[in-house]
Amino acid sequence: MAVAKHAGVSAMTVSRVINQPGKVAEATRKKVQAAVDILGYVPNLAANTLRRERSGVIVAMVPTLENSVFSDTVQGISNASELEGCQLLLGCSSYSPEREEKLIRALLGHRPDGIILTGTLHTAETRKLLETASVPVVEMWDIAADHIDMAVGFDNHGAGYEITEHMIACGYKAFGYIATSPEHEAHENRATKRSNGIYAAIAKANITPPVRQNVRDPLDIAGSGKIAADFVTQNPDLDAIICANEIIGVGAIAELRNRGWQVPEQIAVCGIGDANIAALVTPGLTTVQFHGQEIGKRAAELLLKRLNGQPIADKKLNVGFKIVCRGSTTKAN
Amino acid sequence: MAVAKHAGVSAMTVSRVINQPGKVAEATRKKVQAAVDILGYVPNLAANTLRRERSGVIVAMVPTLENSVFSDTVQGISNASELEGCQLLLGCSSYSPEREEKLIRALLGHRPDGIILTGTLHTAETRKLLETASVPVVEMWDIAADHIDMAVGFDNHGAGYEITEHMIACGYKAFGYIATSPEHEAHENRATKRSNGIYAAIAKANITPPVRQNVRDPLDIAGSGKIAADFVTQNPDLDAIICANEIIGVGAIAELRNRGWQVPEQIAVCGIGDANIAALVTPGLTTVQFHGQEIGKRAAELLLKRLNGQPIADKKLNVGFKIVCRGSTTKAN
DNA sequence: ATGAAAGCGCTAACAG
DNA sequence: CTGTTAGCGCTTTCAT
Numbered sequence: 102m103a104v105a106k107h108a109g110v111s112a113m114t115v116s117r118v119i120n121q122p123g124k125v126a127e128a129t130r131k132k133v134q135a136a137v138d139i140l141g142y143v144p145n146l147a148a149n150t151l152r153r154e155r156s157g158v159i160v161a162m163v164p165t166l167e168n169s170v171f172s173d174t175v176q177g178i179s180n181a182s183e184l185e186g187c188q189l190l191l192g193c194s195s196y197s198p199e200r201e202e203k204l205i206r207a208l209l210g211h212r213p214d215g216i217i218l219t220g221t222l223h224t225a226e227t228r229k230l231l232e233t234a235s236v237p238v239v240e241m242w243d244i245a246a247d248h249i250d251m252a253v254g255f256d257n258h259g260a261g262y263e264i265t266e267h268m269i270a271c272g273y274k275a276f277g278y279i280a281t282s283p284e285h286e287a288h289e290n291r292a293t294k295r296s297n298g299i300y301a302a303i304a305k306a307n308i309t310p311p312v313r314q315n316v317r318d319p320l321d322i323a324g325s326g327k328i329a330a331d332f333v334t335q336n337p338d339l340d341a342i343i344c345a346n347e348i349i350g351v352g353a354i355a356e357l358r359n360r361g362w363q364v365p366e367q368i369a370v371c372g373i374g375d376a377n378i379a380a381l382v383t384p385g386l387t388t389v390q391f392h393g394q395e396i397g398k399r400a401a402e403l404l405l406k407r408l409n410g411q412p413i414a415d416k417k418l419n420v421g422f423k424i425v426c427r428g429s430t431t432k433a434n
Numbered sequence: 435m436a437v438a439k440h441a442g443v444s445a446m447t448v449s450r451v452i453n454q455p456g457k458v459a460e461a462t463r464k465k466v467q468a469a470v471d472i473l474g475y476v477p478n479l480a481a482n483t484l485r486r487e488r489s490g491v492i493v494a495m496v497p498t499l500e501n502s503v504f505s506d507t508v509q510g511i512s513n514a515s516e517l518e519g520c521q522l523l524l525g526c527s528s529y530s531p532e533r534e535e536k537l538i539r540a541l542l543g544h545r546p547d548g549i550i551l552t553g554t555l556h557t558a559e560t561r562k563l564l565e566t567a568s569v570p571v572v573e574m575w576d577i578a579a580d581h582i583d584m585a586v587g588f589d590n591h592g593a594g595y596e597i598t599e600h601m602i603a604c605g606y607k608a609f610g611y612i613a614t615s616p617e618h619e620a621h622e623n624r625a626t627k628r629s630n631g632i633y634a635a636i637a638k639a640n641i642t643p644p645v646r647q648n649v650r651d652p653l654d655i656a657g658s659g660k661i662a663a664d665f666v667t668q669n670p671d672l673d674a675i676i677c678a679n680e681i682i683g684v685g686a687i688a689e690l691r692n693r694g695w696q697v698p699e700q701i702a703v704c705g706i707g708d709a710n711i712a713a714l715v716t717p718g719l720t721t722v723q724f725h726g727q728e729i730g731k732r733a734a735e736l737l738l739k740r741l742n743g744q745p746i747a748d749k750k751l752n753v754g755f756k757i758v759c760r761g762s763t764t765k766a767n
Numbered sequence: 768a769t770g771a772a773a774g775c776g777c778t779a780a781c782a783g
Numbered sequence: 784c785t786g787t788t789a790g791c792g793c794t795t796t797c798a799t
Contacts, residue, residue, distance in 0.1 A: 102792070111770050116794060126768055141566035146543035147489065148792035150480035151775045158523075158544070165509065172505030176498065179526045188541060190491075191522045193512045208521060210479035211491070233474035322710060355714055377655060378711050381688055435776075444786050449778060459784055481776035484791045 108136040119144060150212055159404065160213040161397075162192040162201060164220075164289070167320055168348075169376045170393040171219070174241065177397025178217060185405045187214070194219070196288045202227045209234050215404040217397075221245045221252075222290045237407045239400045243291050244419050251407070253400040253418040257291045260389045260422050261298025264371055265343060267387075267424050269306050271431050273341035273369055276303060276311035279329045279353065280345045281319040292345060295373055299343055312336055316349055322378075326352025330360055333368050341369035341430070347379045348372075350386045354429055358383070370429040384428025391422050441469040452477060483545055492737060493546040494730075495525040495534060497553075497622070500653055501681075502709045503726040504552070507574065510730025511550060518738045520547070527552070529621045535560040542567050548737040550730075554578045554585075555623045570740045572733045576624050577752050584740070586733040586751040590624045593722045593755050594631025597704055598676060600720075600757050602639050604764050606674035606702055609636060609644035612662045612686065613678045614652040625678060628706055632676055645669055649682055655711075659685025663693055666701050674702035674763070680712045681705075683719045687762055691716075703762040717761025724755050 102112045110133060117125050118133040125133070136142070150156040161178050163171040179189050190208055194201035202224045205216070209230060215237040231238055231249060238250040243257055268276070278299060280286075286293040303310060314332040316325040325348060333342060333353075344350035350372025354364055362368055364384055372379065375390035399418055406413055435445045443466060450458050451466040458466070469475070483489040494511050496504040512522050523541055527534035535557045538549070542563060548570040564571055564582060571583040576590055601609070611632060613619075619626040636643060647665040649658040658681060666672060666686075677683035683705025687697055695701055697717055705712060708723035732751055739746055 112793075113770060114768090116792095117769085120794085124768075129768080141562055143539060143542045143563070143567065145484070145545060145792050147480045147483035147545055148775090149543075149794080151478070151484060151777090151791095152793050152795080154775080156480065166499070166505040166512070167509055169502060169505070172499040172502070172508075175505075175524070176500055176526065179499070179524065183526075183537075186540070188544065189524045191508070191512065191524045193509065193516075204516075206476060207519070209476045210482075211521065212478060212480055229474055230476070234476065322714070351714060358716075378714055381655070381684060381711055382714055383691075383716050445776080446778075446787080447785060449776095450785085453778085457784075462784080478776050481791090482778080484775095484793090485777045485779085487791080 104133065104136045104140055104142045107140060108133045154212070156212045156214055157187050158190050158211055158213045159187050159401065160190045160192065160205075160208045160216040162194055162204065162216070162218045164194050164196045165320075166193060170374060170391060173393035174219075174397035174400075177394035177399075178401040179397075181398045181401035182405065185409075187405065196285070198222055198224045198227070198288060202230070205230055209236070214408050215239070217241060217400050217404060218249075220289065220291055221248065222288065223249075237404055239404050241396050241400045243294070244417060248417065251403050251413070251416040251418075253396055253403060253420060255391070255420055255422050257294035258298040258301070260373060260391075261295035262302045263298075263422075263424055264373060264387075264389045265299045265302035266306075267426070268341055268343065268369070268371055268430065269302065269308065271369070273430075274308055275338050275340045276308070277332060277336055277339045277342040278311040278313045278345070279325070279332065279342055279349050280313055280315050282315045282317065285319055295345065311343065312339070319346055320348055322348050322352040322355075324352070325349040326354075326356035329353035330356040330362075333357060333362070334360075339368065341365075341371070344370065344372040346372060347374035347376050347386060347388050350388060350429070351378050351382050354382045354384065354386060365428070365430050369431065375425060379425075380427065387427045387430040388425055389422050390425045392420055395420055437466065437469045437473055437475045440473060441466045487545070489545045489547055490520050491523050491544055491546045492520050492734065493523045493525060493538075493541045493549040495527055495537065495549070495551045497527050497529045498653075499526060503707060503724060506726035507552075507730035507733075510727035510732075511734040512730075514731045514734035515738065518742075520738065529618070531555055531557045531560065531621065535563070538563055542569070547741050548572070550574060550733050550737060551582075553622065553624055554581065555621070556582075570737055572737050574729050574733045576627070577750060581750065584736050584746070584749040586729055586736060586753060588724070588753055588755050590627035591631040591634070593706060593724075594628035595635045596631075596755075596757055597706060597720075597722045598632045598635035599639075600759070601674055601676065601702070601704055601763065602635065602641065604674075604702070606763075607641055608671050608673045609641070610665060610669055610672045610675040611644040611646045611678070612658070612665065612675055612682050613646055613648050615648045615650065618652055628678065644676065645672070652679055653681055655681050655685040655688075657685070658682040659687075659689035662686035663689040663695075666690060666695070667693075672701065674698075674704070677703065677705040679705060680707035680709050680719060680721050683721060683762070684711050684715050687715045687717065687719060698761070698763050702764065708758060712758075713760065720760045720763040721758055722755050723758045725753055728753055
């Protein structure tokens with residue numbers, strides 16, 4: 102090793118200067134440090150990982166970064182893990198469990214100390230891989246009866262249920278539901294759960310089940326808005342539409358107003374999810390607010406606690422959600 | 435190695451089955467593959483990296499993921515690098531060159547095959563580290579005279595210059611400039627370049643230099659909006675404000691309208707940058723559109739080309755920008 | 768307080 | 784087509 106030679110010591114001493122400087126004589130330490138600085142030596146963590154069976158790397162798997170809730174989540178993970186000196190290896194699954202499996206297989210090769218996944222929908226092979234690797238796992242963005250290991254999220258069924266309850270309390274009775282496609286729901290059971298929550302609240306209230314319309318791309322604001330506006334035009338008896346996410350909700354508000362509809366007087370709109378755009382359209386979108394960055398932070402903290410051998414009081418963390426009432430619906434009385 | 439034993443072959447044969455299956459007899463290959471599947475074997479890439487001096491990892495360094503231009507950029511990098519089977523190690527510098535240096539030092543330990551940085555402002559130590567590591571580098575989001583290695587971006591001075599030129603062509607003469615703070619500009623020379631472009635265009639037109647007002651947090655929509663609206667109120671002679679970014683611009687439009695101002699009749703607003711919110715406020719924000727995802731994609735492609743030993747026609751890629759005219763300004767004639 | 772030996776898992780280079 | 788040897792850079796263990 103160049104540094105050792107330069108400083109006239111053994112490789113072991115260099116290693117000590119870097120990892121346990123206290124155990125090295127002051128003079129030696131200085132000599133080695135000087136060599137490190139001059140040569141711009143950066144310890145090879147691949148060798149380290151190999152030897153210590155600890156990589157200092159955490160894997161984060163999200164569906165996409167195009168939706169700000171997930172980029173916020175990653176930011177939260179990044180912030181928290183950096184505090185503990187862990188690096189972040191990122192995977193984007195594009196909402197596909199198969200792609201997720203492929204990515205996890207590749208990422209596991211780097212021997213991450215922990216893995217943070219989005220959601221609870223994974224292939225059987227993914228579960229097997231994770232178990233074989235016996236790596237700590239946190240599932241984010243949903244709370245279910247059964248988790249691979251740990252979890253940080255909230256009740257997605259409840260989110261759909263409560264926003265619908267809120268709409269009903271506002272006095273709306275004739276609902277349209279602008280959903281993502283069944284194909285999307287098949288790959289994203291959080292969406293299914295929210296849908297079910299919506300239907301459940303409506304059933305509970307003994308109201309006519311909502312007329313459903315699917316959008317194509319659940320992240321396309323303009324396209325979803327057009328579909329929603331067409332739908333409203335074709336269903337003149339509705340007094341409110343519930344949108345499966347905030348992108349659709351915002352698109353719907355914008356396009357409806359473009360076409361001369363009054364929101365909420367003629368048609369109320371609510372969404373699920375609260376990217377900053379939801380507060381900025383006119384009128385603002387009534388919606389369910391999630392806490393993306395906090396979910397990420399908590400997930401990373403939970404994982405890091407485990408890695409540091411700290412006791413974990415609860416492996417399942419419910420961070421909740423919040424109904425945010427804005428101008429796109431009348432206030433509940 | 436467990437797999438080798440299980441299949442009754444040597445470790446080398448297992449390695450060949452995984453990396454060059456063509457060079458192994460059909461029967462052997464099947465036997466080994468079966469053992470791999472049963473045992474859920476995942477090759478240790480740390481050992482691989484150590485031996486081959488190639489990690490299959492790319493580092494991406496962005497200031498933050500809270501701004502969608504950078505999460506889009508990371509998405510672009512992720513998409514492109516996944517095609518080549520490279521994994522993404524992510525760093526968030528929080529706009530601090532010192533933090534960037536610290537992160538790069540840590541990340542270099544993983545022996546990335548390439549590094550993608552945001553901007554051209556790096557500490558001397560960072561440059562030294564990168565040079566010593568002799569790792570390919572792409573700098574994104576700006577084109578300068580001199581780059582560490584490769585670059586994908588656009589002319590930031592030009593962006594400020596052209597949007598201002600556009601405003602002048604619209605007939606505006608009395609400008610306010612809502613800028614990020616000098617401290618921010620000190621850490622983000624792209625902001626400085628855009629500012630300079632704005633001033634240059636105004637000087638060229640022989641118009642009174644703009645009155646400048648700084649915001650505190652350049653990513654805080656509501657706070658920036660209030661500051662901008664107060665500023666407009668206190669400077670009644672202005673006919674237009676130029677905002678240093680689209681967050682400020684959107685906040686300004688929302689808050690000005692809240693306070694009863696007519697945009698653009700009483701005060702026009704333009705911004706720089708085009709997150710989806712810019713198109714969604716009423717009126718839409720006239721702004722300079724950048725191509726975050728494309729910048730990321732191109733940066734990764736450039737890097738991967740280099741890694742694959744392909745010839746690189748131009749190490750400096752200018753992806754340009756686009757003036758997008760919306761309702762917050764009158765149309766230029 | 769420091770060093771020497773060994774081995775983590777993998778593959779390049781060379782047998783056979 | 785398959786196996787053997789050696790070594791990538793580091794740290795654990797044991798000696799000094």
